[in-house]
Amino acid sequence: MNHLFSAVFEGFYALQWTHFVMYLIGGILIFLAVKKEYEPMLLLPIGFGAILVNLPLSTVWEFDGAPGVLQILFTSGILTELFPVLIFVAVGAMIDFTPLLKMPIMIFFGAAAQFGIFATICGVLFVAPYIPQLASMNSGDLLKLAASVGIIGAADGPTSIFVASKFARDYLGPISVAAYSYMSLVPIIQPPIIRLLTTKSERKIKMTYHDADVSKIVKILFPILITILAGIIAPISVPLVGLLMFGNLIRECGVLERLSLSAQNELASLVTLLLGITIGSTMRAEAFLTPVTLLILLMGLVAFVFDTAGGVLFAKFLNLFLKTKINPMIGAAGISAFPMSARVIHRMAQEEDFQTFILMQAVSANVSGQLGSIMAGGIVLALVPVLVQLFL
Amino acid sequence: MTIIQTGFLLMAAGMGTVFASLAVFFVVIVVLEKLCKSSGKNQTAEGNKQ
Numbered sequence: 306m307n308h309l310f311s312a313v314f315e316g317f318y319a320l321q322w323t324h325f326v327m328y329l330i331g332g333i334l335i336f337l338a339v340k341k342e343y344e345p346m347l348l349l350p351i352g353f354g355a356i357l358v359n360l361p362l363s364t365v366w367e368f369d370g371a372p373g374v375l376q377i378l379f380t381s382g383i384l385t386e387l388f389p390v391l392i393f394v395a396v397g398a399m400i401d402f403t404p405l406l407k408m409p410i411m412i413f414f415g416a417a418a419q420f421g422i423f424a425t426i427c428g429v430l431f432v433a434p435y436i437p438q439l440a441s442m443n444s445g446d447l448l449k450l451a452a453s454v455g456i457i458g459a460a461d462g463p464t465s466i467f468v469a470s471k472f473a474r475d476y477l478g479p480i481s482v483a484a485y486s487y488m489s490l491v492p493i494i495q496p497p498i499i500r501l502l503t504t505k506s507e508r509k510i511k512m513t514y515h516d517a518d519v520s521k522i523v524k525i526l527f528p529i530l531i532t533i534l535a536g537i538i539a540p541i542s543v544p545l546v547g548l549l550m551f552g553n554l555i556r557e558c559g560v561l562e563r564l565s566l567s568a569q570n571e572l573a574s575l576v577t578l579l580l581g582i583t584i585g586s587t588m589r590a591e592a593f594l595t596p597v598t599l600l601i602l603l604m605g606l607v608a609f610v611f612d613t614a615g616g617v618l619f620a621k622f623l624n625l626f627l628k629t630k631i632n633p634m635i636g637a638a639g640i641s642a643f644p645m646s647a648r649v650i651h652r653m654a655q656e657e658d659f660q661t662f663i664l665m666q667a668v669s670a671n672v673s674g675q676l677g678s679i680m681a682g683g684i685v686l687a688l689v690p691v692l693v694q695l696f697l
Numbered sequence: 698m699t700i701i702q703t704g705f706l707l708m709a710a711g712m713g714t715v716f717a718s719l720a721v722f723f724v725v726i727v728v729l730e731k732l733c734k735s736s737g738k739n740q741t742a743e744g745n746k747q
Contacts, residue, residue: 405726409723409726410723412719412722412723412726413716413719413720415719416712416715416716417716419712419715420712422711423707423708423711424708426707426708427704427705427708430700430701430703430704431701433700444700444703447700448700448703448704451704452707519730520733522733523730523733526729527725527726527729530725530729531722531725534718534721534722534725535718538714538717538718538721539714673719676719677719680714680715680719681711681715684711684714684715684718685707685711688707688710688711688714692703692706692707696698696702696703696706697698697700697703
C-alpha cells in the first residue's frame with residue numbers, strides 16, 4: 306500500500322524549492338516573450354523548456370535510464386552543432402549584403418564592435434578568483450569558459466551556442482539566455498552608452514549616401530569568395546561562415562527562389578523551435594542556480610556595453626584623420642543584432658536632428674557586424690586551444 | 698604567463714585577426730566591384746560600336 310502511495314505521489318516527493326525558482330525563471334522568459342515581445346521565437350521555447358526539464362523526475366530528459374526526447378534533441382542537435390549551423394543557412398538566406406557591398410568601408414565597424422567579446426573574456430578572468438566555483442577550475446577550462454561568456458558579445462545567438470557547445474557545455478543554458486535576452490535589449494542598452502561617449506554635435510553629423518548599383522555577379526561571387534577566404538584564415542569558422550554564405554548564395558543566385566524562401570521560413574521556424582526548447586532543457590536547477598549563472602548574465606551585459614563603446618570609439622578615432630567626418634554612432638551598429646541596432650542608431654540621429662539620415666550607413670555597419678561576429682567566433686575557437694596549450 | 702596575461706594576448710591576437718580578416722574581405726569587395734564595373738564599361742563600349 307505504501308509503495309502504491311509512493312508511486313502515485315512520486316512527483317510530489319521529488320519536488321524541491323529550486324524547481325519552483327526555475328518555474329519562475331521560465332515564467333519570466335515566457336512573460337518577456339509574450340508581453341514585451343523580446344525575441345519571442347526563442348525566449349518562449351527556452352522558458353517552456355526550462356519548466357519542462359525541471360518537472361519532478363525530469364522525464365523529458367531521462368526516464369528509466371533511457372534518454373528522453375529533450376536529451377535526444379540536445380545530443381543530436383546541439384552537441385553535434387547541427388541546430389546552430391542550420392540556423393545560419395536560414396540567416397544567410399535572410400541577409401541582404403547589398404548595403405555592405407555599396408559601402409565596403411563600413412566593414413571595419415563590424416570588426417571594431419567585436420571588442421566587447423575580448424574585453425569580457427579579460428573581465429571574467431579578473432573576477433574568477435573571487436568566485437569559488439571558478440577559483441577551483443584549472444586555467445585551461447577557465448579560459449574556455451571566459452571565451453564562451455565573452456562570445457555573448459558577438460550579439461549573435463547561434464555563434465554563442467556554437468562556441469559554448471565546444472568550450473562550456475555545462476553553461477550553455479545561461480549563455481544562450483544571456484545572448485538572446487541582451488540582443489532583444491539593444492534599444493535599451495546602446496543609447497546611454499552612445500550618449501556617454503559622444504557629444505551632441507557629433508551625434509548630429511550628417512553623412513552623404515551615394516546609391517550605387519551592385520551587379521548580380523558581385524552578389525553571387527561575394528559569398529563564394531568569403532567562404533574560401535574564411536576557410537583559409539580561420540578553418541574552424543567554416544561551418545558558420547560557409548553555411549551562412551550558402552544560405553546567402555541561394556538567395557542571391559536568382560534561380561533557387563523556392564529554396565531561398567524555404568530556408569527563410571520553414572527551415573528557420575523549425576530549427577528555431579527545436580533550438581529554443583532544447584536550450585531550455587539545459588537549464589536544470591542544479592546547474593543553473595549557481596553564482597556562475599549570475600556572472601554570465603552580468604558579463605553578457607558588459608560585453609554588449611564594450612561592443613558599443615568599441616564601435617563608437619573606433620569611429621571617433623577615424624574622425625581624427627578624416628576630412629569628411631563620420632557620425633560616430635555608426636560604430637555602435639557594428640554589432641550583429643540586425644537590424645535592431647541600425648534602427649536604434651538611426652532613430653537616435655533623427656532625435657538629435659531630423660535632417661540627419663544615417664540609416665543606410667548604419668545598416669551597412671550592422672551587416673558587417675554579422676560577418677565580424679562569425680569571424681570573431683571562429684577566431685576565438687581557433688586561438689583559445691592554442692593559447693591553452695602554449696601558456697597554461 | 699598568467700591567465701590574465703593570456704587573456705590580454707587573446708584580446709590583442711583576436712582583435713588583430715578579426716580586423717585583418719575583414720580587411721581582406723574589404724579588398725575582395727573593392728576588387729570585385731572594380732572588375733565588374735570595368736567589364737560593364739567594356740560591354741557598353743562594344744555595344745555602342747556595334
